[in-house]
Amino acid sequence: MTEIKNRRVVLASRPQGAPGAENFRIEDVALPALNDGEILLQTLFLSLDPYMRGRMDDGPSYAAPVAVDDVMEGGTVAKVVESRNKDFAAGDVVLSYSGWQTYAISNGAGLRKLNPALAPVSTALGVLGMPGFTAWAGLQNIGQPKADETVVVAAAAGPVGSAVGQIAKLRGARAVGIAGGAAKCAYLVNDLKFDVAIDHRAPDFAEQLKAACPKGIDVYFENVGGAVLEAVAPLLNDFARVPVCGLISQYNGASARQPLTMRSILVQRLRVQGFIVSDFAAQYMDFLGEMSGWLKAGQVKYREDIAEGIDAAPEAFMGMLQGRNFGKQLVRVSAG
Amino acid sequence: MTEIKNRRVVLASRPQGAPGAENFRIEDVALPALNDGEILLQTLFLSLDPYMRGRMDDGPSYAAPVAVDDVMEGGTVAKVVESRNKDFAAGDVVLSYSGWQTYAISNGAGLRKLNPALAPVSTALGVLGMPGFTAWAGLQNIGQPKADETVVVAAAAGPVGSAVGQIAKLRGARAVGIAGGAAKCAYLVNDLKFDVAIDHRAPDFAEQLKAACPKGIDVYFENVGGAVLEAVAPLLNDFARVPVCGLISQYNGASARQPLTMRSILVQRLRVQGFIVSDFAAQYMDFLGEMSGWLKAGQVKYREDIAEGIDAAPEAFMGMLQGRNFGKQLVRVSAG
Numbered sequence: 001m002t003e004i005k006n007r008r009v010v011l012a013s014r015p016q017g018a019p020g021a022e023n024f025r026i027e028d029v030a031l032p033a034l035n036d037g038e039i040l041l042q043t044l045f046l047s048l049d050p051y052m053r054g055r056m057d058d059g060p061s062y063a064a065p066v067a068v069d070d071v072m073e074g075g076t077v078a079k080v081v082e083s084r085n086k087d088f089a090a091g092d093v094v095l096s097y098s099g100w101q102t103y104a105i106s107n108g109a110g111l112r113k114l115n116p117a118l119a120p121v122s123t124a125l126g127v128l129g130m131p132g133f134t135a136w137a138g139l140q141n142i143g144q145p146k147a148d149e150t151v152v153v154a155a156a157a158g159p160v161g162s163a164v165g166q167i168a169k170l171r172g173a174r175a176v177g178i179a180g181g182a183a184k185c186a187y188l189v190n191d192l193k194f195d196v197a198i199d200h201r202a203p204d205f206a207e208q209l210k211a212a213c214p215k216g217i218d219v220y221f222e223n224v225g226g227a228v229l230e231a232v233a234p235l236l237n238d239f240a241r242v243p244v245c246g247l248i249s250q251y252n253g254a255s256a257r258q259p260l261t262m263r264s265i266l267v268q269r270l271r272v273q274g275f276i277v278s279d280f281a282a283q284y285m286d287f288l289g290e291m292s293g294w295l296k297a298g299q300v301k302y303r304e305d306i307a308e309g310i311d312a313a314p315e316a317f318m319g320m321l322q323g324r325n326f327g328k329q330l331v332r333v334s335a336g
Numbered sequence: 337m338t339e340i341k342n343r344r345v346v347l348a349s350r351p352q353g354a355p356g357a358e359n360f361r362i363e364d365v366a367l368p369a370l371n372d373g374e375i376l377l378q379t380l381f382l383s384l385d386p387y388m389r390g391r392m393d394d395g396p397s398y399a400a401p402v403a404v405d406d407v408m409e410g411g412t413v414a415k416v417v418e419s420r421n422k423d424f425a426a427g428d429v430v431l432s433y434s435g436w437q438t439y440a441i442s443n444g445a446g447l448r449k450l451n452p453a454l455a456p457v458s459t460a461l462g463v464l465g466m467p468g469f470t471a472w473a474g475l476q477n478i479g480q481p482k483a484d485e486t487v488v489v490a491a492a493a494g495p496v497g498s499a500v501g502q503i504a505k506l507r508g509a510r511a512v513g514i515a516g517g518a519a520k521c522a523y524l525v526n527d528l529k530f531d532v533a534i535d536h537r538a539p540d541f542a543e544q545l546k547a548a549c550p551k552g553i554d555v556y557f558e559n560v561g562g563a564v565l566e567a568v569a570p571l572l573n574d575f576a577r578v579p580v581c582g583l584i585s586q587y588n589g590a591s592a593r594q595p596l597t598m599r600s601i602l603v604q605r606l607r608v609q610g611f612i613v614s615d616f617a618a619q620y621m622d623f624l625g626e627m628s629g630w631l632k633a634g635q636v637k638y639r640e641d642i643a644e645g646i647d648a649a650p651e652a653f654m655g656m657l658q659g660r661n662f663g664k665q666l667v668r669v670s671a672g
Contacts, residue, residue, distance in 0.1 A: 061603050062574070062603055062604075062605070222598070225598055229598070238398070239615075244598060244601050244602045245602070246602070247598055247599060247602055250598075250599065258594040258597055258598065260598070261594055262558070262561055262565070262580060262583055262586075262594065262596070262608075263583060263586065265580050265608055265609070265610040266580045266581070266582070266583055266610040267397050267398055267610065268398075268610065269398070269609070269610040269611050269612065269615060270609065270610055271607070271608075271609040271610075272598075272601055272607075272608045272609070273601070273605070273606065273607040273608070273609070274601040274602040274603065274604060274605040274606055274607075275605050276605065279575075279605060
């Protein structure tokens with residue numbers, strides 16, 4: 001075959017605060033020939049997720065940072081274009097972790113074949129993938145919403161938050177979503193059937209949240225921190241559960257107040273628990289079964305925000321950290 | 337019968353910071369005659385517990401405050417001296433919640449008869465009562481120590497802490513106890529078989545704690561807060577559990593830093609959960625069965641620190657808040 005050029009986005013430098021274009025560099029490099037056992041993957045979709053901001057920093061976290069000059073990491077859906085591995089054939093579509101690049105070489109480890117007939121393959125990066133599983137696992141293991149309880153989630157038009165609210169409704173709870181702007185709020189109520197949606201940019205946001213939760217808050221699914229947590233904290237009921245899967249408001253270095261004190265945890269018997277979705281990997285098939293069923297029955301809806309071409313990834317990522325996306329942020333890297 | 341005078345300790349005023357003698361008042365009052373269905377209780381033992389400091393304040397908590405001029409609340413073991421209730425006979429010994437007084441009149445609600453042949457009746461206020469159950473329930477439901485994990489508890493010579501460490505050992509974990517002074521530390525290691533005991537007054541306390549936990553901390557049973565929590569926080573392992581049942585270092589109004597941030601909870605996937613023992617009331621018989629067995633077999637030991645006479649209660653209580661007691665703090669109100 002003719003030589004294939006791989007276009008990739010590498011970490012050019014570590015950001016101070018919000019990442020800028022100068023922290024990324026786009027490169028074209030030649031791909032080596034395949035060895036026995038290897039396959040060549042062409043990226044169809046790249047997933048952009050808030051956790052990637054953490055990988056750009058050098059501090060301790062639950063995963064190693066991306067090294068400067070290395071390819072940015074990320075989940076992908078890819079097509080096998082050449083295979084020297086007996087388990088994969090050209091044309092297979094797989095869920096992979098190829099990062100921000102147009103091609104990747106893999107030995108097959110960690111890949112999962114997708115069936116394009118079951119659902120659009122991009123859903124493996126969203127509602128049927130890591131974001132959907134994060135919502136499901138956090139509610140299943142920590143949030144545990146009961147009928148008529150009130151569940152609050154921020155970034156509610158995003159892929160995790162929209163799944164949290166819809167699953168909460170399916171469990172019989174009330175869902176209150178927080179999002180940025182009137183369009184997202186209308187989508188939450190009209191399309192996803194949240195009970196209430198609140199614009200966090202409203203000057204009376206905290207009062208609106210209080211009015212939306214007349215019986216207090218039983219589950220606060222924490223993915224943003226900051227001002228939302230400050231408004232939530234005084235509304236938490238005794239025995240409230242706070243699954244903590246993200247703090248996007250802090251990722252760019254904003255100062256962090258601590259509205260949940262040890263005293264409030266004690267007196268109100270709160271359960272505050274951090275998790276990342278891989279902690280519950282053993283439950284993935286349970287999730288997939290339940291969520292696929294809901295999707296097929298139209299009980300769960302999803303929305304994607306698709307940037308075109310690998311060159312658009314840095315800008316789309318920076319926008320997502322500021323909430324400019326509307327739906328699961330993807331990059332269509334190749335039409336396949 | 338001749339008229340009986342009841343001597344009682346009432347809340348004279350609300351303390352600012354540490355309670356002083358001026359916050360209590362001792363009164364002698366006449367007891368009314370019994371109505372049908374009532375019983376007269378003579379207090380044998382009064383339990384003094386840290387939670388009582390919270391009841392002296394007016395702020396919101398998980399229980400209503402004691403009103404000024406009302407009898408201080410508290411758990412008691414009492415003898416029935418007169419009964420007009422068919423369920424109780426003179427001579428019965430019961431667990432009651434009669435408060436800081438020598439006599440009380442009850443309609444029988446909430447009383448539990450004790451069998452003096454099974455265990456000394458004072459244990460119903462300690463190792464077989466609320467403190468022991470607090471230790472057992474916090475570990476059972478939140479701490480969940482596994483074999484070879486490291487469990488750390490402060491106030492370890494007290495009734496909750498000593499039970500936490502001994503139960504942790506019986507579950508196969510390592511127990512590291514923190515206490516004030518050499519005598520208590522020697523007791524923890526020599527009598528209760530903790531693996532390590534550390535004096536929190538040592539200038540190099542934090543370094544000693546680190547050395548005592550070479551594999552980090554998996555369960556921190558939180559009952560003190562403050563400097564101990566600050567030393568514990570950097571040693572917590574990923575997936576550590578922090579049952580929060582008390583913050584005695586803050587009860588007198590000390591400033592509260594928050595060494596456990598939302599970020600540390602997220603990144604380390606900590607579970608931080610407040611509880612009070614009544615949340616798990618349904619498990620009380622399970623506790624009683626297991627703990628009675630351990631006590632009978634000599635696998636759990638306990639120690640009592642007994643003040644003599646109701647007049648000694650305020651001083652004993654103030655001393656307990658400063659850690660001057662050595663063992664479960666009781667007041668022998670009457671020899672019975």
